[in-house]
Amino acid sequence: MRRGLAEWRGIGLRRSLIFVALACAFTVPVVAHHSPAAFDRTKKVTLVGTVKEFRWQNPHTWIEVLVPNDKGEDVLWGIELTSPTYLVRAGWKSNTIRPGDKVTVVGNPVRSGEPSAIFVSLTLADGRTLTERPARLGGATTGGKE
Amino acid sequence: MGNLMHGRIAAVIPSSVASLVAPLVASLVACALGVPTSAQTPARASGNQAAQADAPPDVPLSALAPSNLAKRRPKPPFDLTGNWFIDTTGNPEAWRFGAPYPTFTPAAQVHIDASRKAAAEGKVYRDDIGQCWPAGLPLIMTRYWPIAMIQLPTAIYMVSGFMNSTRIVYLDGRAHTDPDVVVRTFNGESIGRWEGETLVIDTQYFRGDHHWMDQGGLGIPAGEALHIVERVRLVNGGRQLEIAYAMSDPEHWIGDWNSTKRFNRVDDVDIQEVECLPDLNEHLQSTTSKTQVK
Numbered sequence: 001m002r003r004g005l006a007e008w009r010g011i012g013l014r015r016s017l018i019f020v021a022l023a024c025a026f027t028v029p030v031v032a033h034h035s036p037a038a039f040d041r042t043k044k045v046t047l048v049g050t051v052k053e054f055r056w057q058n059p060h061t062w063i064e065v066l067v068p069n070d071k072g073e074d075v076l077w078g079i080e081l082t083s084p085t086y087l088v089r090a091g092w093k094s095n096t097i098r099p100g101d102k103v104t105v106v107g108n109p110v111r112s113g114e115p116s117a118i119f120v121s122l123t124l125a126d127g128r129t130l131t132e133r134p135a136r137l138g139g140a141t142t143g144g145k146e
Numbered sequence: 147m148g149n150l151m152h153g154r155i156a157a158v159i160p161s162s163v164a165s166l167v168a169p170l171v172a173s174l175v176a177c178a179l180g181v182p183t184s185a186q187t188p189a190r191a192s193g194n195q196a197a198q199a200d201a202p203p204d205v206p207l208s209a210l211a212p213s214n215l216a217k218r219r220p221k222p223p224f225d226l227t228g229n230w231f232i233d234t235t236g237n238p239e240a241w242r243f244g245a246p247y248p249t250f251t252p253a254a255q256v257h258i259d260a261s262r263k264a265a266a267e268g269k270v271y272r273d274d275i276g277q278c279w280p281a282g283l284p285l286i287m288t289r290y291w292p293i294a295m296i297q298l299p300t301a302i303y304m305v306s307g308f309m310n311s312t313r314i315v316y317l318d319g320r321a322h323t324d325p326d327v328v329v330r331t332f333n334g335e336s337i338g339r340w341e342g343e344t345l346v347i348d349t350q351y352f353r354g355d356h357h358w359m360d361q362g363g364l365g366i367p368a369g370e371a372l373h374i375v376e377r378v379r380l381v382n383g384g385r386q387l388e389i390a391y392a393m394s395d396p397e398h399w400i401g402d403w404n405s406t407k408r409f410n411r412v413d414d415v416d417i418q419e420v421e422c423l424p425d426l427n428e429h430l431q432s433t434t435s436k437t438q439v440k
Contacts, residue, residue: 033308033422034276034430035362037265038437055429058420059291059308062429078431083291085307085415111268116431 033059039108039118047077047117051101056094058083063097063119065105079107081119082132090132101125206320209301214318219299222317223343224380226295226302229416230387230409232288241288243359243391243405254367254398261365264439271365271439272358278422279356282332283349283374284391286311288407294417302338307417315347322350330370332357345378359393359403369397385411 049067061081066074081087084094097103102125107117123129207214234240250258261271275281281289291307300318305311315336322328322337334349354370377390387409392402427433 033278033426034433035270035273037270037273037362038432038435040268053429058418059422060426060430064429078429080430080432083418083420085418110432110435110437112436114431114435116435118432 036118038110038112040111041108043109044106044120045109045117047079047105047107049074049077049103049105051097051099051103052076053099054097056084058085061087061092063103063105063122065103067115075115077105077115077117079105079117079119086132091130096130097122097124204324206318209298209314209316209318214300215298217299217318220340222297222299222340222345224345224384225297226345226378226380226387227297229292229294229412231292231412231415232290233386233408233410234290240407241285241290242363243284243288243393243403246404248399248401248403250366250399251397257365257367260439261363264365265363269437269439270362273362273433273438274356274358275361276427276433276438277440278427280311280332281306281308281361282352282357282368283313283334284393284405285358285361286313286333287389287409291420292412292415292417293409305417307420309420309422310417322348325351330354334372334374343379345376347374347376347378349374349376354397367398369395371395371397381408387411 047065047067049065052064052066053062054064055062061084063079063081065077065079067077069075084092104123105117106120106122108120110116119132121129121131209215232241257272264271270276275285280286286306286308287293289306289308293307294305296303298317300316302315302317304313304315306313311333313333313336315338317338317340319339320337322335328335328351330351330353332353334352336347336349338345338347340346350373352368352370352372354368354372357368357372359366359368372393372395375392377392379388380386381388388406389409390404390406392404394402
C-alpha cells in the first residue's frame with residue numbers, strides 16, 4: 001500500500017481522478033542531500049489528503065500524506081522538502097501542519113510512478129498556501145540543486 | 147609484589163621453572179598496571195614540555211597547541227572567518243565542477259557512459275551522496291549549504307552545513323603526512339601556504355571509492371590519486387571568496403581540470419546539526435525508488 005500504487009487525487013475532480021499537470025513553470029528550489037534527477041520537473045501531481053507525519057529536521061523536512069484512491073484505500077505519499085533553514089525564511093514553522101490535518105500538496109513526482117514527489121506547494125485547510133520560496137542565502141538564488 | 151607472585155606460581159609448577167618465569171610475569175603485570183591506555187586515558191604531563199617529550203619526534207604540534215598558536219608568523223593577508231555560501235547568481239548549476247571538461251580516461255568513461263544511459267532512462271546513476279556517503283572534496287565546497295570557516299594562525303577549520311563535514315587546512319608549515327601512515331578521507335589532507343595575497347591549498351590522500359566529481363548528472367569518479375590545488379582570494383571588498391581549482395587525477399582524466407568558484411559571505415545564517423540518520427532515506431522514497439541505479 002505504501003508504494004507501488006500511483007493513484008493521484010485531483011482538486012475538484014472525483015476522488016479517483018489522476019491529475020497530472022504538465023508544467024512549464026520555473027524550477028522549484030531544493031536543498032537536497034540527494035540528486036533531484038529522480039523527479040520529473042515537467043510534471044506536477046496534486047494530492048488531497050490527510051497528514052500522517054510531518055518531520056521537521058535536517059537535511060530534509062518531509063510530509064507523509066494519506067491520499068485515498070478510487071477504491072477508498074489510503075495510499076501513503078511521501079513529499080520531500082528542503083531544510084528548515086530555508087523553510088523558516090518562507091514562513092514555515094515546525095507546527096505549520098500536524099498529523100490529521102487536511103491538506104493539498106503539489107509536487108513533482110518521481111519518474112518511476114511510485115507515490116513520491118518533491119515539494120512545490122502546500123495549501124492548508126484555512127486556504128493559506130506555502131511554498132519553499134524565498135530560498136535565498138547571501139544573495140544566491142537556490143535553484144534546482146543542493 | 148614479586149614475592150607474592152613467586153609464591154603463587156611455585157604452588158602449581160616446579161620451583162626451577164617458577165624461578166625463571168616469576169620475574170617475567172611480575173614485570174609484565176607491573177607494566178600493565180603502570181602504563182595508561184593512551185586512547186582512553188589523558189596523558190599526565192605536568193606541562194607542555196613534558197607532553198612534547200612524550201611525543202614521537204615526527205608528530206607535529208597540534209594546530210591548537212598554545213605553543214604552536216603563539217609562534218611568530220607574518221600577518222596573513224586576509225581572514226576567512228565567517229559563513230560562506232556558493233554563489234549561483236545567474237547560474238543555478240554553478241555548484242557543478244563542469245565544463246570545460248578534461249579528456250577522460252577509459253576508466254572514467256565507463257561511468258560517464260553508464261550515467262548518461264541511466265539519465266536517458268529517467269534514472270539516477272550511483273548517487274552515493276544521496277545514500278549518505280560523504281560528498282568529499284571538491285563537491286563538499288559547493289553544496290547548497292553554508293560553510294562555517296574559522297581561521298587561526300595555524301589552521302583554517304571548515305565545517306559544512308551539509309552533514310557537518312569537517313575540513314582542516316593546516317597553515318603551520320607542516321608537510322603532508324607520510325603516505326604509508328596517512329588515513330585517506332573524502333575531504334583529503336589539506337596543507338595551505340600564503341603566496342602574496344593568495345592562499346594556496348594543496349590537498350591529497352583521498353578515498354577513491356564512493357567519491358564523485360558530480361552528482362545526479364555525469365558519473366565522474368574521483369580516485370585515490372586525486373590532487374587538488376586551490377588558489378583562494380578575497381574579492382569584492384571581502385564580501386566574496388574566490389577559489390580557483392586545479393584538479394588532477396591521472397586515473398580518470400588527462401592533465402588539470404580547472405574551475406573557478408565564488409562564494410558569498412552570509413551573515414544571516416549559522417550552520418546547524420545535520421546528519422544522515424538511518425531513518426532519513428526510509429522517509430525519502432526517491433532515494434530508494436526504482437529510479438536509483440546503485
